[in-house]
Amino acid sequence: MFLDNENNTKKKSLDRCLTYWNPSRTNAWREMGIDIMIGKREGYYFWDLDGKKYMNLHLNGGTFNLGHRNPEMIETLKEAMEEFDIGNHHFGAVARGYLAEKLVRTATKGMQYAIFSSCGGEAVDVAIKSVRYATKRRKIVSLIKCYHGHTGLALGAGDDIFKEKFLSGPGDDSYIQVPMNDIEAMEKALKTEEVAGVIIETIPATYGFPLPAPGYLKAVKKLCEKYGSLYIADEVQTGLMRTGKLWGISHEGVDPDVIVTGKGLSGGIYPIAATIMTKEAGKWVEEFGRGHTGTFGGSELGCIVGGKVIDIVTRPSTVENVHFLAEYLKKGLDHVKEKYPDFFLSYTQRGIIFGLRFQTENGGIHAMKAMCDHGIWAIYARFDPQVVQFKPGLLCTKEYCDELLEKFEASIKDARKECLGV
Ligand SMILES: Cc1ncc(COP(=O)(O)O)c(C=O)c1O
Structure with a gap:
C-alpha cells in the first residue's frame, strides 16, 4: 500500500516533492498558509496525510464531479x-x-x-x-x-x-x-x-x-x-x-x-x-x-x-439532484450573505457553479484560508482574488450540504473578523 506506509509520511513525501518534483509549486500553497497533501479520498471528502478531513469544494475544476473514487x-x-x-x-x-x-x-x-x-x-x-x-x-x-x-x-x-x-x-x-x-x-x-x-x-x-x-x-x-x-x-x-x-x-x-x-x-x-x-x-x-x-x-x-x-x-436522477443542490445551496448562501453583508458581498451562480465575492482586495484568499481551517477546500480565483470558486459535486446529498453550510458560515465569520476586524 502507498498511503499507509512509513516511507510515505507527509514529511517524507513533502521532502521528495521539494527535491525531485516541483519545489516552487509545492511551496506556493504552504507560503499562503495552506498545508495540504492529499492522502485518503472518498466521495466528496479527502483527508490530508496528517489526518485532517476536508470537504472538497474545488473538485479540481470538476474532475471529481462524481466524487473521488466513485x-x-x-x-x-x-x-x-x-x-x-x-x-x-x-x-x-x-x-x-x-x-x-x-x-x-x-x-x-x-x-x-x-x-x-x-x-x-x-x-x-x-x-x-x-x-x-x-x-x-x-x-x-x-x-x-x-x-x-x-x-x-x-x-x-x-x-x-x-x-x-x-x-x-x-x-x-x-x-x-x-x-x-x-x-x-x-x-x-x-x-x-x-x-x-x-x-x-x-x-x-x-x-x-x-x-x-x-x-x-x-x-x-x-x-x-x-x-x-x-x-x-x-x-x-x-x-x-x-x-x-x-x-x-x-x-x-x-x-x-x-x-x-x-x-x-x-x-x-x-x-x-x-x-x-x-x-x-x-x-x-x-x-x-x-x-x-x-x-x-x-x-x-x-x-x-x-x-x-x-x-x-445525463441520468434523470443526476439532473434532478443538480437542480435540487442549486436551489438548496442558494438558500444557504443567501442566509450567510444576509448575516454578513459587509464581508460576503455577492455571488454568481449557474447550476452548482458559484463564484463568491468578498470584501477587501484579497477577501477570497482570506475566505479560502478560513474555510480550510474549518475543513473545506475551495480555491480562490487566480485572476480575481476577491472571489472564491465554490463548486460542489453533482451527486452531493442534502446532509453534505447541511454540513457544508454550517462550516461555511463559521468560516465566513472568522474571515470577516480577520479582514474587517469585527
Ligand atoms: C476552462 C479551462 N480550460 C482548459 C483547462 C485546461 O485543462 P487541463 O488542466 O486538463 O489541461 C482548464 C484547467 O483548469 C480550464 O479551467
Missing part, C-alpha cells in the same frame, strides 16, 4: 481493464468510436466529430488547430483574464503571466484579447476578417465565474457567422451537467462550432479530454487525419470511462 467509475475501469489497455492511436478503435458517437449525439446541434486528448489544454490546442485549418486564418480571439490551459496554443490564448517567462506572449500577434461582455471590442477584432476562431470559457473559472451578460455569447456567435470566424466553447469547467444542462453554452442559446471538454470526463479516474466539432470545424479529420495525434489521447480505457461519465451525468 464506485461506478472504479467498476467501469476495472471491467474495461479485463479487455482493453491504452490501445493503438494509429488505428480506429472500438472504444474511441463508442465515446465519439456518444459525445456527438449528446452535444449541441450540428456536431459531427470528437477528437481525444490527454488533458484540457491539449483539447484546446486541437480546437485552435481545427479552426485555423478550417478557415485558413491564423488569429484567435479570447477574453481578457481567461484560462484555457498551459499547453502551446491554449497558453497562447491565455493571460500573459503564464507566457512571458517562457519567452512567448507579447509580440505574438496571433492572439487578440478583448474584455468580456464588450461586444463592440469583439466586433472590432472580428471585422478584420483575419480571425480563425473565438474561444470563450462559457463562465470564466479562473476569473471567478463572472456570468456572461444576457445575449452576449449569442451576439458573439452571430458576429462569428458574419465575419467568417468559428466559435469555440471551452466547457472544460462548465460542461458535464454542472450548470444544470449538459453543456453550459446551452443556457445561452448558442450552438458552437467546437466544444472542448475534459476534467470530469475522466470520472476522476482515467485521463481523457475531447474536442467536439461540426463537420466544417473538423474538416482536417476528413482531409489530413494525422494533423493531430498523441499516444495517450483517446486511450481506449479513457474512452470507456468517458462514456460511463456521460451516462451518469
Whole structure:
C-alpha cells in the first residue's frame, strides 16, 4: 500500500516533492498558509496525510464531479481493464468510436466529430488547430483574464503571466484579447476578417465565474457567422451537467462550432479530454487525419470511462439532484450573505457553479484560508482574488450540504473578523 506506509509520511513525501518534483509549486500553497497533501479520498471528502478531513469544494475544476473514487467509475475501469489497455492511436478503435458517437449525439446541434486528448489544454490546442485549418486564418480571439490551459496554443490564448517567462506572449500577434461582455471590442477584432476562431470559457473559472451578460455569447456567435470566424466553447469547467444542462453554452442559446471538454470526463479516474466539432470545424479529420495525434489521447480505457461519465451525468436522477443542490445551496448562501453583508458581498451562480465575492482586495484568499481551517477546500480565483470558486459535486446529498453550510458560515465569520476586524 502507498498511503499507509512509513516511507510515505507527509514529511517524507513533502521532502521528495521539494527535491525531485516541483519545489516552487509545492511551496506556493504552504507560503499562503495552506498545508495540504492529499492522502485518503472518498466521495466528496479527502483527508490530508496528517489526518485532517476536508470537504472538497474545488473538485479540481470538476474532475471529481462524481466524487473521488466513485464506485461506478472504479467498476467501469476495472471491467474495461479485463479487455482493453491504452490501445493503438494509429488505428480506429472500438472504444474511441463508442465515446465519439456518444459525445456527438449528446452535444449541441450540428456536431459531427470528437477528437481525444490527454488533458484540457491539449483539447484546446486541437480546437485552435481545427479552426485555423478550417478557415485558413491564423488569429484567435479570447477574453481578457481567461484560462484555457498551459499547453502551446491554449497558453497562447491565455493571460500573459503564464507566457512571458517562457519567452512567448507579447509580440505574438496571433492572439487578440478583448474584455468580456464588450461586444463592440469583439466586433472590432472580428471585422478584420483575419480571425480563425473565438474561444470563450462559457463562465470564466479562473476569473471567478463572472456570468456572461444576457445575449452576449449569442451576439458573439452571430458576429462569428458574419465575419467568417468559428466559435469555440471551452466547457472544460462548465460542461458535464454542472450548470444544470449538459453543456453550459446551452443556457445561452448558442450552438458552437467546437466544444472542448475534459476534467470530469475522466470520472476522476482515467485521463481523457475531447474536442467536439461540426463537420466544417473538423474538416482536417476528413482531409489530413494525422494533423493531430498523441499516444495517450483517446486511450481506449479513457474512452470507456468517458462514456460511463456521460451516462451518469445525463441520468434523470443526476439532473434532478443538480437542480435540487442549486436551489438548496442558494438558500444557504443567501442566509450567510444576509448575516454578513459587509464581508460576503455577492455571488454568481449557474447550476452548482458559484463564484463568491468578498470584501477587501484579497477577501477570497482570506475566505479560502478560513474555510480550510474549518475543513473545506475551495480555491480562490487566480485572476480575481476577491472571489472564491465554490463548486460542489453533482451527486452531493442534502446532509453534505447541511454540513457544508454550517462550516461555511463559521468560516465566513472568522474571515470577516480577520479582514474587517469585527
Ligand atoms: C476552462 C479551462 N480550460 C482548459 C483547462 C485546461 O485543462 P487541463 O488542466 O486538463 O489541461 C482548464 C484547467 O483548469 C480550464 O479551467
